[in-house]
Amino acid sequence: MTELYGERQIRENELEPIPNPAPDRPYLVTHDCPEFTCLCPRSGFPDFASIHIEYVPAGHVVELKSLKLYINGYRDQHVFHEAAVNRILDDLVGAVHPAWMRVTGDFNVRGNIKTVITAQHGERPAGV
Numbered sequence: 345m346t347e348l349y350g351e352r353q354i355r356e357n358e359l360e361p362i363p364n365p366a367p368d369r370p371y372l373v374t375h376d377c378p379e380f381t382c383l384c385p386r387s388g389f390p391d392f393a394s395i396h397i398e399y400v401p402a403g404h405v406v407e408l409k410s411l412k413l414y415i416n417g418y419r420d421q422h423v424f425h426e427a428a429v430n431r432i433l434d435d436l437v438g439a440v441h442p443a444w445m446r447v448t449g450d451f452n453v454r455g456n457i458k459t460v461i462t463a464q465h466g467e468r469p470a471g472v
Contacts, residue, residue: 353413354413354416354417355417357410357413357414357417358410358414358439359406359407359410359411359414359435359436359438359439359440360406360407360409360410360439361404361405361406361407361439361440361441362404362405362406362407363403363404363405364401364402364403364404364405365405367401367402367403370400370443370469370471370472371400371401371472372398372399372400372472373397373398373399373400373401373405374396374397374398375396375397375398375406375408375411376394376395376396376397377394377395377396377397377411377412377415378394379392380392380393380394380395380415380418380428380449381393381418381419382418382419382421382422382423382428383419383420383421383422383423384422384424385422385423385424388422391425391451391452391454392451392452393425393428393449393450393451393452394449394450395415395429395432395447395448395449395450396447396448396449396450397411397432397436397445397446397447398445398446398447399436399440399442399443399444399445399446400442400443400444400445400468400469400472401440401442401443402440402441402442402443403440403441404439404440404441405440406436406439406440414435415432425449425451425459425461426461428449428461429447429448429449429461429462429463430461430463432447432449433445433446433447433463433464433465437465442465442466443466443469444464444465444466444467444468444469444472445464445465445466446462446463446464446465446468447462447463447464448460448461448462449461449462
């Protein structure tokens with residue numbers, strides 16, 4: 345079967361930093377990704393979550409299409425909730441080098457347990 349163009353875009357995607365349009369002003373950027381999906385590494389069953397990303401940019405912000413494709417790339421990955429959230433944080437910090445960043449994975453109930461994972465990079469600047 346021929347690879348579809350969306351599958352190719354996801355496979356080839358890299359998080360893309362773009363210049364911060366207001367580098368002299370501390371401000372908060374928030375992204376909500378309500379359709380996050382990955383696979384349980386033990387059962388292979390799908391896990392669903394909302395991923396919330398908050399950050400105070402320094403020199404760069406993340407380009408939104410690259411973020412969308414990056415998040416969609418998890419749909420076929422077998423990964424524990426904790427690993428997914430920490431990997432997303434590490435990858436975004438590596439791409440845009442923010443002054444501060446927090447990633448929260450709010451996972452749907454599974455097996456009667458609700459899981460929320462929060463990982464943070466740096467200290468949030470006062471007043472932001």
